[in-house]
Structure formats: C-alpha cells, structure tokens
Amino acid sequence: MKSFEMALPRSVEEAVKLLPAEIGDDRARLLAGGQDLLTELKEHLVEPETLVNLKSIPGLRGVLEEGDLVRVGALTTLADLEAYAASGALEGCEGGMGMLLETLESIASPQIRSQATVGGNLNQRPRCWYYRMEQFPCLKKGGTECFSYYGKNRYNAILGGGPSYIVHPSDLAPAFIALDAEIELVGPGGARRMPLEEFFVLPSEGNPLRETRIAANEVLTAVLLPRAALTRRSVYLKFKERDAYDFALAAVALSVEFAGDGTFADVRLVLGGVAPTPWRCHRTEKKLLGREPGEDATVLAQEDALAEAQPLSENGYKIPLTKGLLAQALLRVQEVR
Numbered sequence: 087m088k089s090f091e092m093a094l095p096r097s098v099e100e101a102v103k104l105l106p107a108e109i110g111d112d113r114a115r116l117l118a119g120g121q122d123l124l125t126e127l128k129e130h131l132v133e134p135e136t137l138v139n140l141k142s143i144p145g146l147r148g149v150l151e152e153g154d155l156v157r158v159g160a161l162t163t164l165a166d167l168e169a170y171a172a173s174g175a176l177e178g179c180e181g182g183m184g185m186l187l188e189t190l191e192s193i194a195s196p197q198i199r200s201q202a203t204v205g206g207n208l209n210q211r212p213r214c215w216y217y218r219m220e221q222f223p224c225l226k227k228g229g230t231e232c233f234s235y236y237g238k239n240r241y242n243a244i245l246g247g248g249p250s251y252i253v254h255p256s257d258l259a260p261a262f263i264a265l266d267a268e269i270e271l272v273g274p275g276g277a278r279r280m281p282l283e284e285f286f287v288l289p290s291e292g293n294p295l296r297e298t299r300i301a302a303n304e305v306l307t308a309v310l311l312p313r314a315a316l317t318r319r320s321v322y323l324k325f326k327e328r329d330a331y332d333f334a335l336a337a338v339a340l341s342v343e344f345a346g347d348g349t350f351a352d353v354r355l356v357l358g359g360v361a362p363t364p365w366r367c368h369r370t371e372k373k374l375l376g377r378e379p380g381e382d383a384t385v386l387a388q389e390d391a392l393a394e395a396q397p398l399s400e401n402g403y404k405i406p407l408t409k410g411l412l413a414q415a416l417l418r419v420q421e422v423r
C-alpha cells in the first residue's frame with residue numbers, strides 16, 4: 087500500500103475543500119469505516135495522497151427524528167442502525183424498520199457492521215473480480231472493455247448491463263429506495279437533496295468509472311426516510327451463495343400498502359444483485375395496483391420484472407432465482423406488519 091497523509095477535518099465544509107474537483111483525480115479520498123476503501127488501497131486500485139477522515143467531523147453519526155422524516159447520519163454504522171431498527175423506537179413504523187433490520191442482518195458480519203457506515207455502504211465500489219484484481223485493466227479502471235462480458239460472469243448483471251456489467255453491491259440501497267429515501271449531499275455550492283434512486287447511474291448513462299452522481303468534491307451527509315413510507319408493509323429477501331456472509335446473488339426489496347378490499351394500493355419493488363444500480367421496477371409496480379395478491383399477481387410480477395433480462399453466459403440462473411425471491415416476497419409481505 088502506498089503511504090498517505092490523514093486529514094482530520096472538523097466540518098463537512100472543510101472536508102469538501104480537501105477533495106479534488108474532478109472525477110478521476112484520486113489525490114484525496116473520503117474515509118468512513120474503511121471496510122471497502124482499505125481493500126482498494128491494498129490492491130492499488132486507488133492511490134490517494136490524502137485520506138479525508140470523516141470520523142473527525144462531529145454530528146454525522148446517529149439517527150434523528152425530524153418531524154415527518156427520520157434522518158440517518160452518513161457516519162451511522164450499520165450496527166448502530168440495526169440497534170435503532172430493533173429498538174422499536176419509532177411507533178407505527180414497524181413495517182419499514184423490520185425491513186431495514188432484515189437488510190442489515192444480511193450484510194457482512196457483526197464485526198464488519200460495527201465499522202461500516204451507511205454513507206460508505208451506498209458509496210462502496212463494485213465487487214466484480216476483474217475490477218478488484220489489480221492486473222486486469224477493466225472498463226471500471228479506465229480500460230476499454232468489461233472482461234466479464236466474455237469472461238467469468240456468474241455474479242454479474244442480467245439487467246441494465248453494458249458497457250459495464252457490474253452489479254451494485256449495496257443491500258441498503260434497494261431497501262432504502264423501496265422506502266422512498268432521499269439523500270443529502272454537501273459540496274462547494276452548499277447542500278442539495280435528491281431521491282436515492284436518482285443517485286445511482288447506469289454505466290450506459292454516465293461515466294462508466296462511477297456508479298453514482300456524486301461529484302468528486304461532495305460528501306453524502308445523510309439519508310432521509312419519510313415516516314409515511316416506514317409505515318408500509320415491507321420485506322427484504324436476499325439470496326447469498328455462502329450462508330455465513332456474502333453479497334447478494336439476487337435480492338428483492340418490496341414495500342406495499344393494501345387497500346381496504348385487500349388489493350395493492352401502493353407498491354415499491356426494487357431488485358438488488360442483478361443490475362449495475364438498484365433496479366426499481368416502476369412498470370411492474372403500476373401493473374400490480376388494484377390487483378389482489380395471489381398466483382395471478384405473482385406470475386405477472388415475475389414475468390414483468392424480468393422481461394428485459396439479458397443474462398450473460400454463466401448467470402442465466404439469476405432469472406429463476408429472482409423470480410423465486412419475488413414470489414416469496416409477495417407472500418411474506420401479506421404476513422408482516
């Protein structure tokens with residue numbers, strides 16, 4: 087690992103000033119829990135001169151109730167959020183909090199969750215092995231091609247791929263999007279807010295070096311969850327190859343509200359582990375509205391959500407896997423409160 091300086095800013099504004107203005111200029115990088123960034127440094131994937139340690143900034147860690155919103159500070163660890171979700175502190179929000187708890191418990195190990203932060207989780211880099219191995223000059227590292235397209239691709243994207251076929255590794259991202267989360271970003275021009283869904287960008291739509299719309303000199307400071315969304319019935323189902331801990335081969339985040347007659351009145355459906363971004367199924371959500379849960383609705387959702395899937399040579403299994411998770415999610419969401 088190349089040696090680096092550690093900067094300890096006392097405010098987000100100070101941190102912003104220490105960051106480079108251009109994407110691709112890696113002279114300074116933000117450090118949160120270090121669970122992803124340190125691996126990148128060890129593999130020489132990034133070699134910054136300065137790490138800007140967010141932990142020296144007061145006020146970025148913790149969960150606050152602010153009127154109709156729940157504000158999760160970017161430096162809140164996954165363990166902190168897990169404890170908050172399990173505490174039952176938010177009356178009437180058991181649906182959303184239960185889903186967050188399921189999501190958090192599925193991530194890594196308790197040791198990693200005690201260090202990893204919410205902001206770091208949303209900004210973590212892809213796990214594709216061609217990206218992670220120093221010797222492969224892949225598209226994500228400024229090369230000209232995505233080796234997974236012709237190479238080993240069992241963990242890669244079946245939806246939204248091209249020119250890069252990574253899958254976004256965050257489990258929190260699909261769950262938060264299903265709960266209508268917004269994020270707060272602070273840069274040289276001040277703070278801005280955007281729906282978390284819009285934060286992520288497909289490789290065909292943006293710079294294939296990046297997975298999000300964050301500017302090089304912006305800091306994600308908080309995730310904002312509307313209380314109203316947290317009252318919906320919500321579930322997170324994830325399939326991993328190893329039971330101990332692993333990233334998702336496929337995941338389904340589903341948040342719904344039922345009308346008095348038992349039909350779907352509001353639906354948010356987001357897939358994880360299958361696309362370069364969390365994959366929101368807007369069309370499928372609309373098709374479910376006004377229908378009763380049951381076999382017909384399940385088959386419709388399965389066919390519609392995966393209609394555009396284009397598997398690579400080794401990952402066709404993700405289609406039936408995701409359909410199976412979707413069927414389970416549609417059943418379970420009727421049982422949870």
Ligand SMILES: Cc1cc2nc3c(=O)[nH]c(=O)nc-3n(C[C@H](O)[C@H](O)[C@H](O)COP(=O)(O)OP(=O)(O)OC[C@H]3O[C@@H](n4cnc5c(N)ncnc54)[C@H](O)[C@@H]3O)c2cc1C
Binds near residue numbers: 203209
């Ligand atoms: C073995 C292992 C298994 C894992 N399994 C899973 C899993 O199953 N599911 C899952 O979702 N995650 C998983 N993770 C990821 C983990 O949960 C962490 O969220 C992730 O490593 C990054 O969090 P961090 O706080 O350590 O961030 P860091 O490593 O400090 O930073 C990660 C990246 O985000 C940037 N960054 C950090 N904070 C901010 C911010 N506030 N604003 C802007 N940029 C920021 C950094 O510059 C860096 O590029 C796993 C990690 C490991 C090591």
